[in-house]
Amino acid sequence: MDFPKQxxxxxxxxxxxxxxxxxxxxxxxxxxLIRTPSITKTFFQLICNRCGNKKHHxxxxxxxxxxxxxxxxxxxxxxxGRAMECTMLYEWTGPQANWPHETNxxxxxxxxxxxxxxxxxxxxxxxxKHKEQLVWAVCGAGKTEMLFxxxxxxxxxxxxxxxxxxxxxxxxxxxxxxxxxxxxxKIEALYANSSQKTxxxxxxxxxxxxxxxxxxxxxxxxxxEIDAFPYHQDPSLHSLAERACKQISSKIYLxxxxxxxxxxxxxxxxxxxxxxxxxxxxxxxxxxxxxxxWNLRKKINNKKLPxxxxxxxxxxxxxxxxxxxxxxxxxxxxxKQLLINRFESLETVHAxxxxxxxxxxxxxxxxxxxxxxxxxxxxxxxxxSVDVVILDAGHHVFDEAAIVQIAGRAGRSPIDPTxxxxxxxxxxxxxxxxAIKHIQSMNNRxxxxxxxxxxxxx
Amino acid sequence: xxxxxxxxxxxxxxxxxxxxxxxxxxxxxxxxxxEPIQAPICERCGRPFKEPSICNDCLNWQRxxxxxKSLAFNRAxxxxxxxxxxxxxxxxxxxxxxxxxxxxxYISEKFPQFxxxxxxxxxxxxxxxxxxxxxxxxxxxxxxxxxxxxxHNPIVHALSRKQNSHEKQSKKxxxxxxxxxxxxxxxxxxxxxxxxxxxIYTTGTTIHHAAKRLKEAGSPAVYSLTMIR
Numbered sequence: 001m002d003f004p005k006q007x008x009x010x011x012x013x014x015x016x017x018x019x020x021x022x023x024x025x026x027x028x029x030x031x032x033l034i035r036t037p038s039i040t041k042t043f044f045q046l047i048c049n050r051c052g053n054k055k056h057h058x059x060x061x062x063x064x065x066x067x068x069x070x071x072x073x074x075x076x077x078x079x080x081g082r083a084m085e086c087t088m089l090y091e092w093t094g095p096q097a098n099w100p101h102e103t104n105x106x107x108x109x110x111x112x113x114x115x116x117x118x119x120x121x122x123x124x125x126x127x128x129k130h131k132e133q134l135v136w137a138v139c140g141a142g143k144t145e146m147l148f149x150x151x152x153x154x155x156x157x158x159x160x161x162x163x164x165x166x167x168x169x170x171x172x173x174x175x176x177x178x179x180x181x182x183x184x185x186k187i188e189a190l191y192a193n194s195s196q197k198t199x200x201x202x203x204x205x206x207x208x209x210x211x212x213x214x215x216x217x218x219x220x221x222x223x224x225e226i227d228a229f230p231y232h233q234d235p236s237l238h239s240l241a242e243r244a245c246k247q248i249s250s251k252i253y254l255x256x257x258x259x260x261x262x263x264x265x266x267x268x269x270x271x272x273x274x275x276x277x278x279x280x281x282x283x284x285x286x287x288x289x290x291x292x293x294w295n296l297r298k299k300i301n302n303k304k305l306p307x308x309x310x311x312x313x314x315x316x317x318x319x320x321x322x323x324x325x326x327x328x329x330x331x332x333x334x335x336k337q338l339l340i341n342r343f344e345s346l347e348t349v350h351a352x353x354x355x356x357x358x359x360x361x362x363x364x365x366x367x368x369x370x371x372x373x374x375x376x377x378x379x380x381x382x383x384x385s386v387d388v389v390i391l392d393a394g395h396h397v398f399d400e401a402a403i404v405q406i407a408g409r410a411g412r413s414p415i416d417p418t419x420x421x422x423x424x425x426x427x428x429x430x431x432x433x434x435a436i437k438h439i440q441s442m443n444n445r446x447x448x449x450x451x452x453x454x455x456x457x458x
Numbered sequence: 459x460x461x462x463x464x465x466x467x468x469x470x471x472x473x474x475x476x477x478x479x480x481x482x483x484x485x486x487x488x489x490x491x492x493e494p495i496q497a498p499i500c501e502r503c504g505r506p507f508k509e510p511s512i513c514n515d516c517l518n519w520q521r522x523x524x525x526x527k528s529l530a531f532n533r534a535x536x537x538x539x540x541x542x543x544x545x546x547x548x549x550x551x552x553x554x555x556x557x558x559x560x561x562x563x564y565i566s567e568k569f570p571q572f573x574x575x576x577x578x579x580x581x582x583x584x585x586x587x588x589x590x591x592x593x594x595x596x597x598x599x600x601x602x603x604x605x606x607x608x609x610h611n612p613i614v615h616a617l618s619r620k621q622n623s624h625e626k627q628s629k630k631x632x633x634x635x636x637x638x639x640x641x642x643x644x645x646x647x648x649x650x651x652x653x654x655x656x657x658i659y660t661t662g663t664t665i666h667h668a669a670k671r672l673k674e675a676g677s678p679a680v681y682s683l684t685m686i687r
Contacts, residue, residue: 057460060556064594075465075554082553084594352544 009217032094139408142280170380534687647675
C-alpha cells in the first residue's frame with residue numbers, strides 16, 4: 001500500500017484507517033502518524049476537532065464501555081463516524097505524496113464561448129497566483145467546462161484539486177464528465193455510501209460534508225454553489241473547507257446566485273469576481289411567469305387541481321418533460337394523486353428517498369414524463385428539455401436564490417433552448433419579484449455584452 | 459431544548475399534565491412520523507394485528523416443542539417504519555447514544571399499562587464483548603436503565619452472550635436465524651418472573667432463546683418488552 005498517497009492531507013478516526021492494529025502501532029512508533037484528541041474540553045466549551053462543532057446541544061453523553069467513563073461525543077458528525085473524548089484523530093506526518101505532473105491531462109475537445117473563456121482565464125490566473133476568485137455565472141452558463149483549463153494547468157503542476165459541491169446528485173453527475181475529460185487522472189467521487197472511494201485521488205469531487213476527513217490537503221479548492229444549503233446555513237462547513245486547503249492555496253467559488261455577504265466583498269474589492277451572464281448556447285434565460293391562484297394551499301389540501309396548473313398542462317408542449325417543485329415532502333403524494341390521470345408516467349422524489357439516485361437517473365433517461373420534487377433538485381442537475389412549475393412559490397423555502405436556480409433548470413439544451421417556467425402562488429412575495437427581476441437583469445446584461453456598441457450609443 | 463432527531467429547537471406548550479410526565483425530547487414534526495402500536499395487537503408478540511388474537515409467527519413458535527412455553531408474551535411500543543429504521547440505524551450502528559432518551563416519555567406511558575403494579579426484575583439482552591467494544595454501549599441495557607430510573611425495577615444481568623457468533627443477525631436469513639444455536643449462557647438463575655428488555659423484536663429468535671435459558675433456570679414466567687416490533 002502507498003502510505004503517502006493514502007494518508008497525505010487526511011485526518012481520520014482509528015476505524016477509518018485502512019490498516020491493521022500492529023501496522024498503526026508501527027507507524028505511530030516511527031512518527032509517521034500522530035494522534036490528537038478528537039474532543040477538546042475547555043472551561044467554557046467543548047470543541048469537536050473532527051468537524052469543528054462548538055454547539056453544546058450537538059454534543060451527547062455516552063456511558064462508554066471502552067473507557068468505563070461517561071463522557072461526551074460529537075453528534076454533529078456522527079453520520080460519518082463517532083468522535084468521543086476517548087478516541088483519537090490520526091494525521092499523517094510522514095513523507096508527502098508525489099502527485100504526477102501530467103503534460104497533457106485534458107482530453108476534452110470542445111471549445112469555450114468567449115464569455116466562458118474569459119472566466120476560464122480568470123480561474124487559471126487565480127490558480128497560478130494562489131488567489132481567491134468568484135465566478136458569477138448564470139444557470140446553464142457551462143460552469144464545469146470553464147474549470148477545465150484551470151484544472152489542466154493544476155494537473156500539469158502536480159497539484160491536488162478538490163471540487164466541493166453541496167449535493168451528492170451533483171457529484172454523481174460530474175464524475176463521468178470529469179473522468180472523460182481527464183482520463184489518466186486519479187479521480188475520486190466522495191459522498192455518503194460512495195462506491196468510488198479509493199483514498200488515492202489527486203482530483204476529488206466531494207460533497208462538502210465529506211471534507212471532514214481532510215486537513216491541509218489541497219492546492220486548489222473549488223466550491224460549487226457556494227450560496228447553497230447546507231453550505232450557506234452551516235458555518236462549520238466553511239471551516240471544514242478552509243481546513244481542507246493547504247496554507248498556500250487557491251480558492252474558486254462558483255455560483256449563479258451569490259448571497260449579500262459575498263456581493264459585499266466583491267464591491268469592496270476584497271474578492272475578484274468574473275461575471276458570465278450568457279448561457280453557453282447563447283439564448284436568454286427563460287423568464288418565469290407568475291400566476292395567482294386563490295386559496296392554493298387549501299385547494300391542494302382538499303385534493304383539488306389548481307386551475308392555473310390545469311390550464312398550463314393543457315397548453316404546454318407535450319414533447320418536453322415536466323418538473324414540479326413543491327415546498328414540503330408531505331405534499332408529494334397529494335400532488336401525485338392529483339396528476340396521476342394526466343400523465344402516463346410520473347414519480348416523486350425527496351432528499352431522504354432511498355431510490356433518489358435511481359429516480360433522478362431514470363428521469364434523465366426520459367422514463368417518466370413528470371417528476372414531482374422538493375427543492376433537492378433545485379440546482380446542479382441538468383435535464384435537457386423540461387418545463388418547470390413551482391407550486392406554492394410563495395412558500396418560505398423558495399427564496400430568491402432558489403427560484404432563480406429552479407427557473408434555471410429550463411431551456412438547458414441548445415436544441416430546445418426555451419422552456420416554460422410557471423410560478424403558482426397565492427400572493428406575490430418579495431422573493432418572487434426579486435427572482436424575476438434578477439433573471440431579467442441577467443438577460444439584459446447578456447444582451448449588452450453581446451452588442452457592446454449599442455450600449456455606448458444609448 | 460433541541461429535538462434529539464432533527465436538532466431543531468422545540469417550543470413546549472406547558473400544561474399541568476406535561477409537568478407530571480417526562481418532557482418529550484423530540485419535536486412535533488418528528489414525533490408524528492413515529493408510529494406507536496395501537497390495539498388490536500397480537501396477544502403474544504405485541505405486533506399490530508387485525509384482531510386481538512395470535513399471529514401466524516406466534517402460532518409457529520407455539521408449535522415448536524422447544525420454545526412453546528419459553529416466552530409468555532412480548533409487548534412493544536413502536537412499529538418498525540422507515541423513520542424508525544433511520545433512527546435505529548443512527549442509534550445502534552452509528553452509535554448516537556443520546557437517541558435512547560426519545561423513548562423516555564413513551565416508556566413512562568406504556569410500561570405501567572403493559573406491566574401494572576410490579577417490580578419484576580429486568581434482564582437486558584447482552585451483547586458479545588466484541589460488539590460491546592465496537593459500539594461502546596448496550597442498547598438493551600440503556601432502555602432497561604430508563605425503566606429502572608422511572609419505576610425502580612431492578613436490573614439483573616442474568617445472561618451473557620457467547621463470543622463465537624461472528625455474523626450480525628441482520629446478515630442472516632430468517633431460517634438461519636431461527637436455526638442458529640442458542641447464543642446465551644446463564645450467569646445467574648432467578649426463580650421469579652422476569653421481563654426481558656431489548657430494542658427490537660424482529661423474528662423473535664433472540665428473545666425466545668433468552669427466554670428459554672431463563673425458564674430452564676427456574677423462572678416461573680418470562681415476559682419481554684421491546685421498543686420496536
